[in-house]
Amino acid sequence: MSIRIPTEVQTACIPPLLSGRDCIGNAKTGSGKTIAFALPILQKLSADPYGIYALVLTPTRELAFQIAEQFAVLGAALNVQTAVVVGGMDMMAQALELENRPHVVIATPGRIVDHLRSSSGQWNLSRVTFLVLDEADRLLTPTFAPELSYLFDVLPKDRQTCLFTATWTSSIDAVADAPPKPGKQKPFIHRMKEMVETVSTLKQHYILVPSHVREAYLFHILCNPPESTLHLRRAPPEPMKNNKKTQHNSRTKKQRKTDDEIEQPPPTIIFCAKPRTAAYLTSLLKTLSIRSTALHSRLTQRERLSSLSLFKASVIPVLISTDVGARGLDIEDVAMVINWDLPQEPEEYTHRVGRTARAGKGGLAVSFVTERDEEKILEIENRINMKLDEMELSEEKVLEKLNTVSTAKRLANMELHDAMFGKRERIHQIKKANLTLSGFAEGSEI
Structure with a gap:
């Protein structure tokens, strides 16, 4: 070790x-x-x-x-x-x-x-x-x-x-x-002597983002990551041999060609509040040819472990996670943490951004701040005892791909609808409520 x-x-x-x-x-x-x-x-x-x-x-x-x-x-x-x-x-x-x-x-x-x-x-x-x-x-x-x-x-x-x-x-x-x-x-x-709760090697930023174009800003950052993270980019995985039907081979080749057109981002974890959001963003980024995988509580445990393994092995560069991935996970060379949603509790911010800049290495955290988040960002700054730096992006450049991103948004929402994710969420909430009322222990586990 x-x-x-x-x-x-x-x-x-x-x-x-x-x-x-x-x-x-x-x-x-x-x-x-x-x-x-x-x-x-x-x-x-x-x-x-x-x-x-x-x-x-x-x-x-x-x-x-x-x-x-x-x-x-x-x-x-x-x-x-x-x-x-x-x-x-x-x-x-x-x-x-x-x-x-x-x-x-x-x-x-x-x-x-x-x-x-x-x-x-x-x-x-x-x-x-x-x-x-x-x-x-x-x-x-x-x-x-x-x-x-x-x-x-x-x-x-x-x-x-x-x-x-x-x-x-x-x-x-x-x-x-x-x-x-x-x-x-x-x-x-x-107890820590330092007043600042996060590590000094972590650069922490926020971006003021209108909530209806967050996807465009996310796509822009992943396609144009900050220069300090570029050295952590990983080579794409070797193509696997495929012996399935010719039609499937043709489709795979087309997809691979599209993937090659976009240079994949360095290892990045995107945190969001709900499993549905994680599933939506995963589908969105895949449609935009950014290799992504999800980690949230609606996946089976095998699926969760598989997602983590693919991300740890650098096969997939983007992990989209709810707060199940915010605690204690030690993944080597995570370049960037993006807060798509700000956490409900300010202390959770410390745990989320702690997935990067580990063991003395550098890292970058970027938090999206929408028109509804001003109070939350102030609570976070009070908690960690430091001010976040604003990251300014050229709105003109961000919105260049707005049509492409809008199409991907529609496709991602259609995919979730077809998979009946909303219905499954409602069923889960009912089950969770019943377990809580019955006092069963399993209901409290993330």
Whole structure:
């Protein structure tokens, strides 16, 4: 993993965790927080490698898979066994994994509680020594409160607990200020000294965009990315051999020719508020010959992991994601983050733009500010304690492709209509409401 010098959060948090103390670690995105808790867990696990030793909770499924990969790499010499227990995957297969008592379980709260409630006693969490809440600011919200309460009741009281977060919120404050339980010390707290919440290598801009022509501005930026990002452009993938019908071959060749006419952008993540918007933008950009893939909660887990793999492998340069992709994901050399929609909560901005400019590298964040967003951008600037720079684009150049983009908009909307995306969204909302009313844990999982 090419780790030579520990980061500030690793230097601060690893010794107290090794000494047995609870810990709250606060550090900027991309600063190595996962390693700060993974190494102490593995060090202590080597002395007692039996049973489920550590439970790591995350708010999103994709982050759970990423943490499991890092444990596998760091713990290879120990032959560490991990299990990822998240929604969208087969429960029977997960139950069998849990019965084998892996050393480290990485889970979303809803799914692990489901397993505990349905288990007939073949496994339990009675030997858990470490509990980790990664992205703790997101986990310590009302959304996850019922599941966390259940887990705190069944976990050993003498466990070590550690919380890690890039954004310090009132819920983290409440935990830090709470009096320690009998026999326990107050947790060790490492908090960022800098007032600015985002990293210094990140250039942050906003563009004032009329909402009805956002698509034209997005297309222009992707076709004409800022010069500072150009060195991160990736070569297009090798064409694959296709043995299907001649008609399909002909269509593929035509599409490939169109793709070649537009130089693909450097690796870019576009964040939006709703799954429907992510699906719409993916269809729009594909119609405009920009290779894109989506990541949102209406996709199956296999589809979500496939999208991430294609983006990580640079096969597809543009990932269009809701906030399921904003937390903790460590993808190498993301050049640009674009906020199509500004986040509802200002702290989510920090997590979104933290997908670029990681581990000391540079990056660029561009936020679209429409006529409805002025208050939101002020809240974000207050949160991160800095002003965003305005990026000015030539409106004349942006609107040169307006007819092409307008045609693509119509086709993208027709595709969503044909796929009955709106109907499926309404069905999902009804199901979600029913689950919430019934108190089922799975309804809270992203």
